Amino acid sequence: MEQFPRTSVGGMSLPRMLIGTNWLLGWSHTGAAADAAIREKFAKPEDFYPVISAFLAAGVDAVMAPISTTPIAQEAIDYAEQKAGHKIIRIDTPAMNVDDTPEGRHEAERTVKHSREIGSDFCLIHHTSVEQLVNKNLRAIPRLPDYLSMIRSEGMLPGLSAHMPEVVQYTDWNEYDVETYIQIFNCMGFLMQVEVENVARIIHAAKHPVMTIKPMAAGRCTPYVGLTFSWNAVRDCDMVTVGTNSEREALEDIEISMAALEHRFPDLEARSSPFRQAVLGHKD
Secondary structure (H helix, E strand, O other): OOOOOEEEEOOEEEEOEEEOOHHHHOOOOOOHHHHHHHHHHOOOHHHHHHHHHHHHHOOOOEEEEOHHHOHHHHHHHHHHHHHHOOOOEEEEOOOOOOOOOHHHHHHHHHHHHHHHHOOOOEEEEOHHHHOOOOEOOOOEOOOHHHHHHHHHHOOOEEEEEEOOOHHHHHHHHOOOOOOEEEEEOOOOOOOOOOOHHHHHHHHHHOOOOEEEEOOOHHHOOOHHHHHHHHHHHOOOOOEEEEOOOOHHHHHHHHHHHHHHHHOOOOOOOOOOOOOOOHHHOOOO
16 A cells, blocks of 8 residues: 655654544544444454554554553554554653642653653643643743653653644744644634634644644544545645544545545545435446
8 A cells, every 4th residue: 555645743754644543432522322332342452453454554653642541542552563563653642730739740740651651652731731721811831841841851752732723822932842733623613713714824834743633523524525625734744633433434534635645536436325316426
């Protein structure tokens, strides 16, 4: 299989497509029933392997997840590495205690150390923790450098997750020590706090490569629409994180993405319908 294009983040080679995990770990953004169905489907480490192996075959060898705080994610990645004989780059997104107390700091240190112990290459502080520190009046993120220093001292590449698009701007303006940032970005504006155009502007002005997430708005738009938009709206250094629920979906999303990057129409079957219109059929 053709290998997916790569970029460089903090001196590490990364595929421009990253393996997302919401549709493997049970965070559907649709409802409790869908969450439960996902967890039932991916109940054991080996259940994840067909999906991960489909990505690996295309050179997509980096997984984003709260790996250090989700044991099944750790086990699934370990299993896939052993089965495939291929290292998987681990982009950990742990939430951590950011209380301004000695106890809070010690707990944060333990979180970072655990991220390193489970083999993380990147430690990107989860947005729920980062946003507790944001000061819009100062246009800054006070005390963030302390946590980034913890990550750097453990030998991992530091970064942060941004649901608030200002986080990327404040990080650059204050020259915080990050190598990348996670930013929600999709054609529907799903979970984005400002207009799509403004987030695109922030991404294009960012000092470091950006890892975009939720390109298909958690299933609210089709893969062709969502992925074609994202690949044509980000820079050559940026990445798109793609979550799938099956090996077939992974292969389809890889083909759509490669086609978008190569400016061609993807090799896809038409969507089925009980009474498909003639315009969607093929001439005999």
